Amino acid sequence: MSQSKFGDYGGQYVPEALMPAIEELTDAYERYVLENEDGFMDEFRERLRDFGGRPTPLQRADQLSERYDREVYLKREDLVHGGAHKLNNALGQVLLARYMGKERIIAETGAGQHGTATAMAAAHLDVPCEVYMGRRDINRQRPNVFRMRINGAEVNPVDIGRGTLKEAISETMRDWATTVETTHYVIGSVVGPAPFPAMVRDFQSVISEEARRQCEEKFGDLPGAVLACAGGGSNTMGAFANFLDDEEVDLYAVEAGGSSLEVDEEEGIAPHSASLSTGDEGVLHGARTKLLQDSHGQIMESHSVSSGLDYSGVGPELAYLVDEGRVTPVNVDDDAALEAFHRLSQDEGIIPALETAHAFGFLEKVAGPDADGGVELPGTVVVNVSGRGDKDLESVIEETDQRQLDNAPTMEVFDG
Amino acid sequence: MSGEDDQRESSENASGAERPASLEDAFDEPAFVPYLAAGDPDFESSLEYVEALARGGADVIELGLPFSEPIAEGPTIQQAVVRSLEGGMTPERFFEFVEALDVDVPLVCMTYYNLIYQFGEDGDPPVRPFVERAAEVGIEGFVVPDLPAEEADLLREACDEHGLDLVFIVAPTTTGERLDRIMSQVTGYVYVQARLGVTGARSDVSDQTTESLARLEAYDVPKAVGFGISSGEQAADVVAAGADGVIVGSALVDVVADGHEEGRPVEETADRLESLARELKEGALAGAQRRPRPEGT
Numbered sequence: 001m002s003q004s005k006f007g008d009y010g011g012q013y014v015p016e017a018l019m020p021a022i023e024e025l026t027d028a029y030e031r032y033v034l035e036n037e038d039g040f041m042d043e044f045r046e047r048l049r050d051f052g053g054r055p056t057p058l059q060r061a062d063q064l065s066e067r068y069d070r071e072v073y074l075k076r077e078d079l080v081h082g083g084a085h086k087l088n089n090a091l092g093q094v095l096l097a098r099y100m101g102k103e104r105i106i107a108e109t110g111a112g113q114h115g116t117a118t119a120m121a122a123a124h125l126d127v128p129c130e131v132y133m134g135r136r137d138i139n140r141q142r143p144n145v146f147r148m149r150i151n152g153a154e155v156n157p158v159d160i161g162r163g164t165l166k167e168a169i170s171e172t173m174r175d176w177a178t179t180v181e182t183t184h185y186v187i188g189s190v191v192g193p194a195p196f197p198a199m200v201r202d203f204q205s206v207i208s209e210e211a212r213r214q215c216e217e218k219f220g221d222l223p224g225a226v227l228a229c230a231g232g233g234s235n236t237m238g239a240f241a242n243f244l245d246d247e248e249v250d251l252y253a254v255e256a257g258g259s260s261l262e263v264d265e266e267e268g269i270a271p272h273s274a275s276l277s278t279g280d281e282g283v284l285h286g287a288r289t290k291l292l293q294d295s296h297g298q299i300m301e302s303h304s305v306s307s308g309l310d311y312s313g314v315g316p317e318l319a320y321l322v323d324e325g326r327v328t329p330v331n332v333d334d335d336a337a338l339e340a341f342h343r344l345s346q347d348e349g350i351i352p353a354l355e356t357a358h359a360f361g362f363l364e365k366v367a368g369p370d371a372d373g374g375v376e377l378p379g380t381v382v383v384n385v386s387g388r389g390d391k392d393l394e395s396v397i398e399e400t401d402q403r404q405l406d407n408a409p410t411m412e413v414f415d416g
Numbered sequence: 417m418s419g420e421d422d423q424r425e426s427s428e429n430a431s432g433a434e435r436p437a438s439l440e441d442a443f444d445e446p447a448f449v450p451y452l453a454a455g456d457p458d459f460e461s462s463l464e465y466v467e468a469l470a471r472g473g474a475d476v477i478e479l480g481l482p483f484s485e486p487i488a489e490g491p492t493i494q495q496a497v498v499r500s501l502e503g504g505m506t507p508e509r510f511f512e513f514v515e516a517l518d519v520d521v522p523l524v525c526m527t528y529y530n531l532i533y534q535f536g537e538d539g540d541p542p543v544r545p546f547v548e549r550a551a552e553v554g555i556e557g558f559v560v561p562d563l564p565a566e567e568a569d570l571l572r573e574a575c576d577e578h579g580l581d582l583v584f585i586v587a588p589t590t591t592g593e594r595l596d597r598i599m600s601q602v603t604g605y606v607y608v609q610a611r612l613g614v615t616g617a618r619s620d621v622s623d624q625t626t627e628s629l630a631r632l633e634a635y636d637v638p639k640a641v642g643f644g645i646s647s648g649e650q651a652a653d654v655v656a657a658g659a660d661g662v663i664v665g666s667a668l669v670d671v672v673a674d675g676h677e678e679g680r681p682v683e684e685t686a687d688r689l690e691s692l693a694r695e696l697k698e699g700a701l702a703g704a705q706r707r708p709r710p711e712g713t
Contacts, residue, residue, distance in 0.1 A: 011566075011567050012564060013562045013563060014564065015487065015488040015561050015587070016584070016585045016598070016609065017587035017612055019589075020589040020590065161484075166485065170485050170487050174487060174488075174489075174490070177613055177614055178613035178614065179612075180589060181612070280534075282530045283528075283529045283530040283562070284530060286562075293530070293534065296534065297507070297530045298501070298531075299485050
């Protein structure tokens with residue numbers, strides 16, 4: 001299903017120099033991805049299996065099921081090669097770039113997972129790769145920066161603005177405008193101009209395709225709800241895509257509530273990244289979607305303890321699905337995400353990415369011992385574990401140290 | 417291109433300056449079209465700078481309304497955007513800026529789509545309040561780098577309603593059907609992007625410029641070439657290659673940035689801008705002399 005618009009959202013708002021490349025990409029997406037020309041999708045699936053380690057398991061979380069008094073299943077995207085769902089899309093796009101005859105790959109990254117996945121896919125498929133990353137994110141995510149370098153990618157720091165994902169995307173678009181004839185821009189989420197949102201969703205929809213089949217195998221039914229964290233929204237759309245037509249399955253997109261949902265309009269800073277829950281319609285990075293912006297239309301800086309969710313926009317399809325009432329946007333704050341990070345690590349032996357921890361923070365908020373009663377979750381819930389948390393350990397140490405968290409390990413040992 | 421030109425009235429701004437009511441008329445002779453970000457580095461200095469460009473011979477002035485995510489701009493203009501925003505520039509302040517300007521040159525607003533889309537009170541239809549306010553202060557047209565012809569219907573309609581021009585950019589990569597689609601929508605002048613990439617001054621003139629101008633020859637609308645022009649000599653080369661005008665941004669913004677960083681008096685920076693503007697305008701005129709004469713004349 002090729003789509004450039006989702007209701008009024010989506011579209012192609014980019015400099016003219018990029019439009020021919022976007023038309024070329026649209027054509028390639030329709031032929032190779034949607035019509036499997038030259039066996040593209042067969043090769044993609046084979047590489048996802050052999051290089052990427054798919055299918056990932058759907059695991060029953062025993063401790064959490066007991067704690068929340070319902071069946072909690074985990075879709076283990078943290079077990080994909082590289083440690084996050086990001087490889088599904090990166091591998092698809094780098095392979096597509098090769099089918100299109102492009103000689104060079106560029107990408108932007110926030111938490112570094114997309115950059116890492118792209119660097120791995122590019123090394124695997126032998127295409128030169130450069131990654132743009134905000135200076136602040138480089139400092140927050142050093143292990144991933146190193147992993148990109150190990151895989152042979154150049155990492156270009158972006159010093160403009162606050163040095164997070166928003167600035168990295170702008171900078172990558174500038175590179176693309178200069179090198180568009182030979183270069184493919186691997187956008188890391190379901191954002192950007194069409195066909196990126198639909199194409200990235202299609203590459204990520206393997207998550208819900210497997211989850212749906214695994215649910216039927218394990219308990220002979222569909223889950224009552226699917227929970228996934230949402231920054232740009234790629235793991236969210238991947239986890240939701242094959243359940244969209246099943247109205248009985250509730251879909252929750254869990255955003256970063258940051259430190260507060262209040263906004264400092266004067267400073268142009270939103271201390272959260274909840275664009276689905278609080279954003280207004282506007283145009284950013286090639287698409288019409290929900291954005292964090294001030295009353296003049298200037299884009300606000302966002303915030304999250306998780307650099308992977310720290311983005312002022314969100315995928316246009318998610319914005320549309322929220323307006324349609326199909327997806328429910330919710331959010332949890334930094335503290336709840338950190339608590340959930342420690343809980344999952346201790347109770348299930350899974351160290352989740354801080355992004356993922358937001359989804360578990362929501363589970364605790366609505367089904368835990370101190371549930372606020374705002375949402376009644378059904379009896380079977382699938383949570384998408386979008387990635388593993390190794391990359392976040394430095395941030396977690398620092399952030400945990402600044403807080404009183406009941407369930408955190410003592411931090412003294414880290415002082416040496 | 418625009419039959420509405422005849423019906424338009426010339427606009428008079430708060431300072432009493434009369435501005436010609438047609439962008440196309442500004443291209444009767446090879447035109448010099450400078451760009452500055454309004455409010456860079458502050459409101460008052462920026463007024464002086466824009467007026468200096470007019471004194472230096474500007475035929476049309478592109479005034480940037482800064483957006484926080486200028487994805488089509490290189491580092492020079494991006495920094496100008498940051499300075500202007502930090503100086504408190506907003507869309508309404510931009511309109512006040514235009515009202516306060518004392519120039520008799522047509523003005524084009526160059527900005528990104530989100531600012532146009534968001535302007536006005538909640539509940540206002542998108543795009544229209546912005547166009548209405550722009551027309552009110554005497555803006556003659558728009559350049560919107562992130563709005564391709566495919567998404568431009570709303571703005572096109574509002575511009576038609578208020579008699580404003582909508583300038584589109586043609587890139588070296590624009591060919592075939594896309595070129596026709598753009599050229600069927602463009603009014604005022606077409607902004608010919610001299611080379612791939614983002615804005616920024618460069619030292620040579622690209623072959624891509626010549627190819628682009630050749631592709632556009634058949635279309636009856638003024639062709640203004642921008643991206644990378646920084647000297648009178650380059651302006652002459654571009655006009656000699658067939659352009660009806662030259663657009664110069666980064667080289668002028670560099671003068672502003674330099675004055676700001678070096679702490680120069682505003683008058684001195686304004687003089688430098690006027691002098692560079694004169695060089696560029698003279699270059700454009702000189703380029704016309706070098707053009708091959710059309711056959712039969």
